[in-house]
Amino acid sequence: MHKTLLESEGLSISCEHVVLLGSAAVQDMSAGKSFVGFIRDGQVSVLRLREQLQLKKDRIRSIVCGGAGAVLLVYGGRVLIMDKSIVCRPLKGLENRQVIQIACGDQHSMALTKDGQLFVWGDNTHGQLGLEKEQPSSLSAQPVKSLCGIPLAQISAGGDHSFVLSLSGVVFGWGKNSAGQLGLGDTTDRHVPTVVNSLNRKKTVSISCGGEHTATLSKGGTVFTFGSGGFGQLGHNSFEDEHHPRVVAELWGSKVSQVTCGRRHTLVLVESSKLIYSFGCGMQGQLGNGEMIKQSVPFPVDLSTECDHAYMIEKLIAGENHSFALFTKKLGNESKPNPSRILTLDDRMIDRWVSGSDSWKVIKKDINKVFSSAASLNGSFLKTSCDEHYQMSEEHCGLDFDLVKASFAKLSNNERLISEVVRVVQQTLLPDLNPNPAGVEALRLYLLLPELIRGLQEQQRTELTKAMASKILDLNPAARKVLEMYWSTLPDDMLKNLVDLFQKESAMLIGRISVVQMDWDIATHLPKYVQILQMVYQVCRSAHRDITKSDFIIHEVNGLLDVLQTINEDVNDMWQWFNLTGQIQALVAQQNYYNTILKNLISLPCIFNLEAKCSYMKNRAWKGCFQLILRRTALLEDCFSQLRTASKQHLRGYWLAVFYTEDLRKTDVNKRDFFLNVFKELCAPESQLLRENDNKTLSWFPTKLSVEKEKYFLFGILCGLAFNNNSVVNLPFPLALFKKLLNVKPCLEDLIEFSPVLGKSLRYILDYSDDVREMGPLFTITWDGTEVELDPAEPGKVVTNYNRTEFVDKYVDYILNKSVEEVFEEFKRGFFNACDRCLVEMFEPEELRGVLVGNEEYDWDILKKNTTYEGSFYAEHPTIISFWEVFDELTPNEKKAFLLFITGFEKVPILGMSAVKMRVRSRFDFTQDHLPEALTCHALLDLPVYQNKETLRAKVIEAINHKRGFWEE
Numbered sequence: 001m002h003k004t005l006l007e008s009e010g011l012s013i014s015c016e017h018v019v020l021l022g023s024a025a026v027q028d029m030s031a032g033k034s035f036v037g038f039i040r041d042g043q044v045s046v047l048r049l050r051e052q053l054q055l056k057k058d059r060i061r062s063i064v065c066g067g068a069g070a071v072l073l074v075y076g077g078r079v080l081i082m083d084k085s086i087v088c089r090p091l092k093g094l095e096n097r098q099v100i101q102i103a104c105g106d107q108h109s110m111a112l113t114k115d116g117q118l119f120v121w122g123d124n125t126h127g128q129l130g131l132e133k134e135q136p137s138s139l140s141a142q143p144v145k146s147l148c149g150i151p152l153a154q155i156s157a158g159g160d161h162s163f164v165l166s167l168s169g170v171v172f173g174w175g176k177n178s179a180g181q182l183g184l185g186d187t188t189d190r191h192v193p194t195v196v197n198s199l200n201r202k203k204t205v206s207i208s209c210g211g212e213h214t215a216t217l218s219k220g221g222t223v224f225t226f227g228s229g230g231f232g233q234l235g236h237n238s239f240e241d242e243h244h245p246r247v248v249a250e251l252w253g254s255k256v257s258q259v260t261c262g263r264r265h266t267l268v269l270v271e272s273s274k275l276i277y278s279f280g281c282g283m284q285g286q287l288g289n290g291e292m293i294k295q296s297v298p299f300p301v302d303l304s305t306e307c308d309h310a311y312m313i314e315k316l317i318a319g320e321n322h323s324f325a326l327f328t329k330k331l332g333n334e335s336k337p338n339p340s341r342i343l344t345l346d347d348r349m350i351d352r353w354v355s356g357s358d359s360w361k362v363i364k365k366d367i368n369k370v371f372s373s374a375a376s377l378n379g380s381f382l383k384t385s386c387d388e389h390y391q392m393s394e395e396h397c398g399l400d401f402d403l404v405k406a407s408f409a410k411l412s413n414n415e416r417l418i419s420e421v422v423r424v425v426q427q428t429l430l431p432d433l434n435p436n437p438a439g440v441e442a443l444r445l446y447l448l449l450p451e452l453i454r455g456l457q458e459q460q461r462t463e464l465t466k467a468m469a470s471k472i473l474d475l476n477p478a479a480r481k482v483l484e485m486y487w488s489t490l491p492d493d494m495l496k497n498l499v500d501l502f503q504k505e506s507a508m509l510i511g512r513i514s515v516v517q518m519d520w521d522i523a524t525h526l527p528k529y530v531q532i533l534q535m536v537y538q539v540c541r542s543a544h545r546d547i548t549k550s551d552f553i554i555h556e557v558n559g560l561l562d563v564l565q566t567i568n569e570d571v572n573d574m575w576q577w578f579n580l581t582g583q584i585q586a587l588v589a590q591q592n593y594y595n596t597i598l599k600n601l602i603s604l605p606c607i608f609n610l611e612a613k614c615s616y617m618k619n620r621a622w623k624g625c626f627q628l629i630l631r632r633t634a635l636l637e638d639c640f641s642q643l644r645t646a647s648k649q650h651l652r653g654y655w656l657a658v659f660y661t662e663d664l665r666k667t668d669v670n671k672r673d674f675f676l677n678v679f680k681e682l683c684a685p686e687s688q689l690l691r692e693n694d695n696k697t698l699s700w701f702p703t704k705l706s707v708e709k710e711k712y713f714l715f716g717i718l719c720g721l722a723f724n725n726n727s728v729v730n731l732p733f734p735l736a737l738f739k740k741l742l743n744v745k746p747c748l749e750d751l752i753e754f755s756p757v758l759g760k761s762l763r764y765i766l767d768y769s770d771d772v773r774e775m776g777p778l779f780t781i782t783w784d785g786t787e788v789e790l791d792p793a794e795p796g797k798v799v800t801n802y803n804r805t806e807f808v809d810k811y812v813d814y815i816l817n818k819s820v821e822e823v824f825e826e827f828k829r830g831f832f833n834a835c836d837r838c839l840v841e842m843f844e845p846e847e848l849r850g851v852l853v854g855n856e857e858y859d860w861d862i863l864k865k866n867t868t869y870e871g872s873f874y875a876e877h878p879t880i881i882s883f884w885e886v887f888d889e890l891t892p893n894e895k896k897a898f899l900l901f902i903t904g905f906e907k908v909p910i911l912g913m914s915a916v917k918m919r920v921r922s923r924f925d926f927t928q929d930h931l932p933e934a935l936t937c938h939a940l941l942d943l944p945v946y947q948n949k950e951t952l953r954a955k956v957i958e959a960i961n962h963k964r965g966f967w968e969e
Contacts, residue, residue, distance in 0.1 A: 066104025116375025151379025158209025412455025716830025854907030
């Protein structure tokens with residue numbers, strides 16, 4: 001190089017090349033503010049002082065010079081620090097650590113260890129140490145905890161800022177940002193590592209920090225620079241600062257292979273053409289172009305012709321005000337292990353372990369290194385084909401799943417290996433996992449561990465699953481959301497394995513509850529497993545994965561409910577008959593134990609089948625009884641009046657009792673007749689509460705109110721009371737209502753259910769295949785007599801192929817949400833005034849509709865099969881034979897009327913006709929003129945023994961058509 005390139009503070013060289021005495025080649029070098037360090041054969045020379053450091057027994061692998069001193073990396077991974085007086089000493093805080101990379105800034109330094117941990121020390125005035133707690137400085141190495149688990153590829157330190165690069169090309173920066181040198185779009189300092197989002201998926205392979213600017217190199221040779229540009233060091237043909245990474249356009253297509261930043265200048269190497277380009281401050285000749293100028297575009301360095309084809313440029317070094325290029329003799333093409341790369345698990349390593357080619361002591365040591373490091377595991381099994389690992393994002397984890405499964409299957413087949421792996425994971429890895437990772441790469445571990453656990457024995461599987469569940473739930477909400485996104489993209493077998501893992505562990509714990517004494521450890525861990533199951537269940541639903549609801553259901557819950565019901569009955573019996581204090585205390589303690597477990601599970605309904613949900617609803621504890629005293633002639637008036645007063649305090653958890661002023665008898669028949677008739681009045685067109693659809697089969701809330709808004713609140717209370725009291729009512733709403741109550745967004749299919757013509761027209765717009773710019777309709781619609789602008793920001797907007805999905809979404813949202821928002825919120829407020837939200841949220845929208853409204857799957861054969869007989873009746877009794885013959889001859893509407901007569905419900909309960917357990921009792925005390933009678937709360941039919949079939953038919957038809965319940969006067 002020309003001597004002007006080599007002139008700097010305290011350094012004057014009159015020859016054309018830097019010549020060091022001795023025959024050993026230079027292995028590494030670095031330029032700092034006050035001196036330059038060289039390594040030859042493991043020995044360090046400091047050029048300014050023209051002497052060699054005497055380090056006993058230490059062979060130096062790498063040197064990095066900074067503003068205040070230098071850092072030396074010894075073979076074996078030990079770190080020494082050197083100040084301006086060239087005194088070298090070991091760095092505190094890195095004892096027993098194998099360091100693989102070092103970096104120096106002006107007053108701070110960094111070190112990366114083989115297991116992927118980043119350590120920092122020095123000044124922290126601008127947050128350049130990246131420590132979570134701000135501290136002015138640290139003389140000893142401190143771990144950057146927020147980066148724990150991130151598999152780092154490279155570290156770099158600038159004047160007062162720092163950068164690291166992950167194996168997937170994700171860039172993190174922190175520290176001083178006065179000139180935008182962090183590339184975050186502002187000039188605010190950062191005290192913790194922050195992802196430079198604008199460099200995501202740019203395939204970044206290296207970073208270099210200058211005094212107040214930064215340069216990155218992407219695979220393929222694209223250079224980005226940002227930060228201070230006052231000396232042209234960004235290469236953008238300007239002297240302006242850049243707050244975002246910007247491509248150096250003059251280098252476009254040059255396939256740059258190296259980039260390095262000095263204080264205020266930048267060097268790049270194009271290896272294929274053996275050209276070095278420089279730009280920035282050249283006032284001390286550091287640009288190597290023979291001139292002392294500021295240069296804002298890349299310009300070739302004038303290299304000596306003595307560096308012929310026998311040499312290759314090994315490394316560019318840019319210091320304070322000087323530059324170097326290290327040339328080495330060309331070697332063969334043989335690849336060597338990269339000593340600067342963190343340790344990761346690969347197939348070759350596993351094969352060595354399995355084959356036993358290494359001693360057990362060595363294998364055990366390797367296992368401990370890999371499986372104790374979250375960074376090592378997160379950097380393993382990357383899908384490097386087609387550079388897919390560089391696509392790392394919140395949607396793409398970058399793992400090669402086939403390689404993961406094959407590798408862990410090999411480990412699982414060797415009991416000794418897998419036992420050691422489990423020990424290390426359980427004792428070292430999991431306890432140290434970071435719940436607040438700085439980047440999404442740290443979450444790969446949570447995808448790897450279930451595959452590792454898959455092949456374990458029961459006890460090992462249980463212990464690791466327990467520990468992993470706790471760690472998943474400890475993740476901060478943002479990280480957990482990303483993990484859920486990764487779950488949604490898992491291969492089918494891995495996703496199914498994840499479900500099976502937590503489903504089986506949950507089932508095992510629930511099964512143990514019924515056969516062992518109270519174990520509060522179960523009560524602690526079971527909800528964690530089920531919470532994760534619920535998370536995965538929601539993921540599968542949202543992503544429309546082929547994992548069915550039945551894969552999540554735990555049938556052992558039904559047994560748990562049966563046990564609790566038995567205990568409840570025993571407690572009641574003891575209090576009523578024996579009052580045996582000791583036995584009652586033991587039973588009550590057991591009762592509290594089961595109730596505690598169930599209370600934690602009901603908010604996680606994916607494990608409950610419909611039968612279990614309904615059983616819990618039916619057998620839960622009640623706070624008390626809420627009474628309605630009504631006049632049959634003023635049903636709504638009296639009902640609303642009493643609900644207004646009662647709603648000042650919520651009605652959740654109260655059983656409803658209905659009395660009528662005409663007789664004041666308390667019976668379950670009163671309550672069922674009340675719900676039947678009050679909902680008929682509420683939903684009738686005359687009430688003006690609702691608007692019917694075109695077919696007059698379904699109703700929805702109106703956009704223009706014809707009644708007081710309060711009535712919707714009271715309407716909601718009545719619906720909540722019906723739900724709370726297990727009553728099937730006439731509520732002719734589309735599924736959209738039940739979705740909205742459960743905070744599930746209604747969709748086009750819900751609109752199609754309510755308004756088939758309109759909904760199908762919108763579906764046609766979505767499915768239209770011809771390529772036209774404008775489809776005709778506008779974002780201006782008319783609904784319920786009102787003209788509405790769906791996009792107020794752009795009135796008169798035309799629907800096109802490009803915005804038709806937006807148009808349909810806004811149309812559906814307006815009709816089912818925005819247009820009725822005020823009314824629905826009143827209804828919803830009333831609904832949850834009367835019933836517990838956690839009970840409602842046990843159900844899916846379709847199930848909630850079934851619980852409140854029932855269904856129309858009338859399977860009369862099941863009714864007949866499940867009927868039992870009492871008194872003198874039996875299945876082959878002549879009256880019973882005649883009864884079923886008469887029943888079979890009834891019209892469909894008459895059969896529905898019979899169901900209403902016997903149960904008080906017009907529709908089939910949610911559990912189907914099998915839930916209707918009809919009993920038929922003989923009544924010889926009835927005369928032939930008596931009609932059959934029904935006790936609806938028990939589905940009990942009192943049937944006289946009629947003389948013939950014709951009389952039976954007449955009496956049955958008369959009974960089911962008889963005016964029942966509320967008599968008009």
